[in-house]
Amino acid sequence: MVALADTTAASRAMTDRGQLARWVMLxxxxxxxxxxxxxxxxxxxxxxxxxxxxxxxxxxxxxxxxRVVIMDxxxxxxxxxxxxxxSLAVSGVVMQGLFRNPLADPGLVGxxxxxxxxxxxxxxxxGLLPSALGAAMGYALVPIAAFxxxxxSVMALYTVATRGGHTSVATMxxxxxxxxxxxGAVSGILIYLADDAQLRTLTFWGLGSLAGATWGxxxxxxxxxxxxIVGAPLxxxxxxxxxxxxxxxxxxxxxxxxxxxxxxxxxAAAVGAAVAVSGGIGFVGIVVPHLLRLSTGxxxxxxxxxxxxxxxxxxxxxxxxxxxxxxxxxxxxxxxMAIIGGPFFLWILLRRRGILEx
Amino acid sequence: MLKAQDLTVLLGGREILRGVDFAAxxxxxxxxxxxxxxxxxxxxxxxxxxxxxxxxxRIEGLDVARAKPWELAARRSVLSQxxxxxxxxxxxxxxxxGQSAGVRGAGSELTERALARVGLSGFGPRPYHDLSGGEQQxxxxxxxxxxxxxxxxxxGPNWLILDEPVASLDIxxxxxxxxxxxDFARAGGGVVAVMHDLNLTAMxxxxxxxxxxxxxxxQGPVDDVFTDQNLSRAYAxxxxxxxxxxxxxxxxxHAARA
Ligand SMILES: Nc1ncnc2c1ncn2[C@@H]1O[C@H](COP(=O)(O)OP(=O)(O)O)[C@@H](O)[C@H]1O
Ligand SMILES: [Mg+2]
Numbered sequence: 001m002v003a004l005a006d007t008t009a010a011s012r013a014m015t016d017r018g019q020l021a022r023w024v025m026l027x028x029x030x031x032x033x034x035x036x037x038x039x040x041x042x043x044x045x046x047x048x049x050x051x052x053x054x055x056x057x058x059x060x061x062x063x064x065x066x067r068v069v070i071m072d073x074x075x076x077x078x079x080x081x082x083x084x085x086x087s088l089a090v091s092g093v094v095m096q097g098l099f100r101n102p103l104a105d106p107g108l109v110g111x112x113x114x115x116x117x118x119x120x121x122x123x124x125x126x127g128l129l130p131s132a133l134g135a136a137m138g139y140a141l142v143p144i145a146a147f148x149x150x151x152x153s154v155m156a157l158y159t160v161a162t163r164g165g166h167t168s169v170a171t172m173x174x175x176x177x178x179x180x181x182x183x184g185a186v187s188g189i190l191i192y193l194a195d196d197a198q199l200r201t202l203t204f205w206g207l208g209s210l211a212g213a214t215w216g217x218x219x220x221x222x223x224x225x226x227x228x229i230v231g232a233p234l235x236x237x238x239x240x241x242x243x244x245x246x247x248x249x250x251x252x253x254x255x256x257x258x259x260x261x262x263x264x265x266x267x268a269a270a271v272g273a274a275v276a277v278s279g280g281i282g283f284v285g286i287v288v289p290h291l292l293r294l295s296t297g298x299x300x301x302x303x304x305x306x307x308x309x310x311x312x313x314x315x316x317x318x319x320x321x322x323x324x325x326x327x328x329x330x331x332x333x334x335x336x337m338a339i340i341g342g343p344f345f346l347w348i349l350l351r352r353r354g355i356l357e358x
Numbered sequence: 359m360l361k362a363q364d365l366t367v368l369l370g371g372r373e374i375l376r377g378v379d380f381a382a383x384x385x386x387x388x389x390x391x392x393x394x395x396x397x398x399x400x401x402x403x404x405x406x407x408x409x410x411x412x413x414x415x416r417i418e419g420l421d422v423a424r425a426k427p428w429e430l431a432a433r434r435s436v437l438s439q440x441x442x443x444x445x446x447x448x449x450x451x452x453x454x455x456g457q458s459a460g461v462r463g464a465g466s467e468l469t470e471r472a473l474a475r476v477g478l479s480g481f482g483p484r485p486y487h488d489l490s491g492g493e494q495q496x497x498x499x500x501x502x503x504x505x506x507x508x509x510x511x512x513x514g515p516n517w518l519i520l521d522e523p524v525a526s527l528d529i530x531x532x533x534x535x536x537x538x539x540x541d542f543a544r545a546g547g548g549v550v551a552v553m554h555d556l557n558l559t560a561m562x563x564x565x566x567x568x569x570x571x572x573x574x575x576x577q578g579p580v581d582d583v584f585t586d587q588n589l590s591r592a593y594a595x596x597x598x599x600x601x602x603x604x605x606x607x608x609x610x611x612h613a614a615r616a
Contacts, residue, residue, distance in 0.1 A: 017448070017451075035586045073514070100444035100445075102444075102445070130560075146395065155604060194453065237455075241455055242444075243443060243444045243445050243447065243455070244441060244443055244452065244456075244501075245438075245441055245442055245443075247408055247436075247438060248438060248441055250407075250408070250427050251406060251427075251429035251432025251435060251436040251438075251502075252430065252431055252435075252455070252456055252505060253427050253429075253430070253432070254427060254428075255426070255427055255428070256427070293445065296449070297446065297448070297451070298445035298446055298447055299447075299451060347397075
């Protein structure tokens with residue numbers, strides 16, 4: 001009888017965290033919807049979507065400028081922010097699950113850098129493609145090249161840093177530094193080859209920004225990002241199993257090799273496309289998963305979905321800050337994220353000093 | 359039936375196991391004993407398909423080298439010697455992962471019963487990383503038990519494969535865990551366990567394989583294997599097998615060597 005009472009306590013505690021995670025999911029979704037509405041108001045030009053709606057309903061002629069600002073500037077930018085934020089946060093969770101380590105962030109370990117190299121190559125050398133092929137690929141060329149770059153870097157990283165299912169954190173981080181240095185060098189060379197227009201694109205892109213979002217860009221990169229965001233939750237049970245170690249995961253019936261291949265592809269797709277359209281926006285992939293694990297636990301069934309929501313929220317908030325803080329000019333969002341994320345990351349390290357010895 | 363024939367395992371260019379024949383019957387605890395580094399863990403890792411080997415290994419007719427992970431998982435679960443857990447999971451979550459990653463549908467009720475079975479009632483909400491070594495080990499055992507909860511499934515016996523299941527446990531929990539294994543076997547399941555404590559082995563196991571330097575010295579019923587001569591040879595020290603009234607076998611180190 002005693003055992004029975006105790007064991008129901010156990011199940012309650014387990015479902016408690018699950019319940020909390022579900023409530024957090026709802027809360028995040030609601031917050032995200034509100035924020036989306038709000039972010040359409042904020043910007044250099046004082047156009048309000050409400051005024052636009054009122055005009056529409058009243059059957060008045062719609063101010064063309066207002067329509068352009070909302071429909072062709074703010075809306076694609078919002079869509080891009082949602083997708084990029086969710087992609088980066090979800091990739092963080094998947095990478096951390098794959099490497100079984102909470103520090104494996106695509107930005108920190110050079111995956112974003114690898115994707116960036118792909119993007120730079122596409123921007124600079126894209127013009128050399130036969131024009132028919134170039135035209136056919138259009139906006140999709142950069143995301144696809146970034147995907148390939150990201151994929152190659154995750155593979156390289158995994159090969160270097162992981163032996164028999166055990167990841168050496170030091171090796172992983174050092175390999176990330178090597179990858180980033182290599183990418184920096186190659187980009188440096190490519191910058192000599194670039195013409196003026198390409199150079200402007202590169203500089204802008206490198207700072208990490210959602211400005212210049214167009215529907216064309218969004219549509220070209222969205223499929224890859226959606227593959228990552230929607231596909232990742234399907235790996236939740238597998239990543240939970242992998243947390244107990246590669247051998248144990250296999251003993252429990254998981255096809256570990258397949259799981260790892262899929263995880264690598266999803267990360268490459270999401271990070272590649274996100275980097276291609278937004279440049280290097282850092283820290284989302286480490287801040288978001290960390291906050292969620294602290295509050296609702298590491299169960300990937302909730303973590304992956306909540307990370308997508310919170311990642312989108314953080315990016316949209318950062319983008320609003322970027323737009324208003326030096327108005328009428330605007331900061332690249334990469335800078336805003338670094339200002340938020342840098343100290344946060346240091347705080348994580350302070351809290352868990354032993355993290356590198358893992 | 360679990361049966362391995364002529365197993366040879368090469369690791370790092372060395373033959374760790376050489377031509378090992380091993381068999382275990384459902385309904386029994388089959389212990390694997392032998393000195394440190396004799397290849398006990400390696401034999402288990404071959405039986406669970408974790409290392410490549412030449413030879414043949416089958417669990418209830420399933421070819422270990424060829425079967426899919428989920429086919430094997432439906433038949434046997436494994437407690438490894440060392441299991442690290444990444445991320446701050448709770449005890450209940452870990453047991454639950456064991457059920458849900460594999461084949462069976464997960465129920466929190468089974469999680470609770472498995473935890474109660476290893477003496478961890480009420481530990482469900484505790485963070486795994488805060489537990490003592492022995493408690494962590496019992497959590498992992500509950501996880502393994504929950505994976506193949508029924509000793510006999512619809513298509514035959516299930517198996518528990520345990521690497522030193524009582525290594526860091528106090529004496530009461532050693533007995534609790536060994537009793538759990540015995541109950542599983544008595545209900546028709548199969549248990550293969552690497553053991554260090556020869557007395558505990560003599561108390562609980564029906565069959566023993568004695569391993570030394572990567573080869574089987576002898577395998578058979580406990581009383582046949584546990585002789586002064588066999589043990590002294592395998593462990594390279596003088597051991598004497600005795601019985602206390604009423605007829606329980608025990609082993610004491612016979613003499614410290616000068
Ligand atoms: N991956 C490996 N590479 C090389 N040698 C190994 C490896 N794993 C185990 N060994 C060696 O094989 C021998 C048997 O190891 P093991 O099966 O773990 O022994 P034990 O009987 O103590 O469980 C030891 O000498 C060990 O050093
Ligand atoms: Mg061992």
